[in-house]
Amino acid sequence: MPKISSKGQQMPQSPIRKLVPFAEAAVAKGKKIYQLNIGQPDIKTPSCALEAVKNNAIEVLSYSHSAGFESYREKLAHYYTKTGLPVEKEEIIITTGGSEALLFAMGTITDPGDEVIIPEPFYANYNGFATASGVTIKPIESTIENNFALPPIEEFEKLITEKTRAILICNPGNPTGYLYTREEVKKLADLALKHDLFLIADEVYREFAYEGAEHHSVLSIPEITENAIMIDSVSKRYSMCGARIGCIVSKNKEVMATAMKFAQARLSPPTFAQIASEAALDTPQSYFDEVIEQYTLRRNILVEGLQKIEGVKVAKPKGAFYCIAQLPVDNADDFARWLLETYEDNGETIMVAPAAGFYSSPNTGLNQVRIAYVLKKEDLERSLEILEKALKEYNRQN
Structure with missing residues (x-):
């Protein structure tokens, strides 16, 4: 056999x-x-998203651009800009869920045998994405005793080797619900700069911060423009898990050009789901x-x-x-x-x-x-x- x-x-x-x-x-x-x-x-799910699909008069269900609809990327860039993150449509690639965005990120910045440092516990599928990419996860444990706050930055530095390519965080965190402070994000950014690493932030829960707390995106730290990669998704924000639409966002042109090759290899994200996701951006506050x-x-x-x-x-x-x-x-x-x-x-x-x-x-x-x-x-x-x-x-x- x-x-x-x-x-x-x-x-x-x-x-x-x-x-x-x-x-x-x-x-x-x-x-x-x-x-x-x-x-x-x-x-x-917001009615505007569902109605956009129900009322669409498409006669040929064709491919979209490999980066996703230009109109959707423009609208998404406007959404990010409104939240204080000046992003251009060229800095966005639409993916089949945040999962594909993470796979594109790992494929873009790592080779088999490379290492990525991740605070644990972390989103379980990071283990799967790492295995699929031939990447070794170097975990650093956060603890329930302090609500799973960011471990001391010195502990991260101890794990950095010549094989380390990135630090990956989920903010707010799945499975912990921990929301990183601006100071914590800045410490990670400084470490990434010091050792010339990428800082990947999975921000698919960015809208969900409680009791007046503020979400701080990795893209909000101007010093790490070339090091920052953001992962996002419509799944949780609009209760659209079945749409399977996400994106990878970076101002690093080489990262985006390389990620585009992965996007081209899978042809395009799903058309109807993009239509729904674009319409969902009209959801009122x-x-x-x-x-x-x-x-x-x-x-x-x-x-x-x-x-x-x-x-x-x-x-x-x-x-x-x-x-x-x-x-x-x-x-x-x-x-x-x-x-x-x-x-x-x-x-x-x-x-x-x-x-x-x-x-x-x-x-x-x-x-x-x-x-x-x-x-x-x-x-x-x-x-x-x-x-x-x-x-x-x-x-x-x-």
């Missing part, structure tokens, strides 16, 4: 999606599952005001509820819509599977994402889970009730 590649064998499973077969089996048995495992908002208010409420319900459960430790998010909770269990992976396979409370259970998959360091985060507070108030309250009961039952059995 032909052999599977080493790269394929090393490709990690998604900690978010690997439990889906168990969830499907649970649903088949009649269980109701509250899905806290995935960042799929229940917020309605009132939409975001309501969304932020809703997520702030949900965050408070979740965090305050978790703090009341015996043995649970939780970091309070400042942005995005996730938090990491440390549970009184030895193996969160086993607990998450048990919730789906065995446990129910009046025919209901919950689904969480074991956090070990959000780390690169082995045997780290084994008793942690990521919880997405993307469900309505009543469902979050019921989920907390189920979690508290389930932890008591699981620990009683074990």
Whole structure:
């Protein structure tokens, strides 16, 4: 039998999606599952985006430019400029989701065997993107004790070698919800300049900052114009996860010219999704005001509820819509599977994402889970009730 590649064998499973077969089996048995495992908002997609697709009179569904529609890039550049980031359309390439933008970034700046430094826990698919690109992740651990704040910059510097090509951050963070301060972003920028590294910022949750906190983009630091690469997406901002539209943004012309070769190789991003995404830029500020208010409420319900459960430790998010909770269990992976396979409370259970998959360091985060507070108030309250009961039952059995 032909052999599977080493790269394929090393490709990690998604900690978010690997439990889906168990969830499907649970649903088949009649269980109701509250899905806290995935960042799929229940917020309605802006009507202007949906209407743009419904009312379109396209007769030939043709390719777009490999960089994406010029009209969309112009409008997107205007959006960034309004937020204080003067970006030109030539500095934007539209991608099939933020995932493709990250793959383009890694393909553009790294060779097999190169290293990228990432604070962990981090978005689980960074592990997969690194494996696909032949890149080695050099993790630097942030901790729940200080809400997963940026580790000391000296710890980053210790990891820099001749193979280091970039530092990658997610801001606000998935899975932690941590929002970097301007001072923290500036420290990373200074380090990137000092060692001639790229600083990649995954900013797909940039709209979601709470209690008056401000998001500071990597593109807001003028000193690192040639070193900065921003990743963005419409998935969370407009509750359009299925559109699969993102972008890579940089003022470094060589980076963009190289990324364009990757874009040309995959031909173009999807046409209808670009139409919806371009129209979504007309979404009024009132939409975001309501969304932020809703997520702030949900965050408070979740965090305050978790703090009341015996043995649970939780970091309070400042942005995005996730938090990491440390549970009184030895193996969160086993607990998450048990919730789906065995446990129910009046025919209901919950689904969480074991956090070990959000780390690169082995045997780290084994008793942690990521919880997405993307469900309505009543469902979050019921989920907390189920979690508290389930932890008591699981620990009683074990």
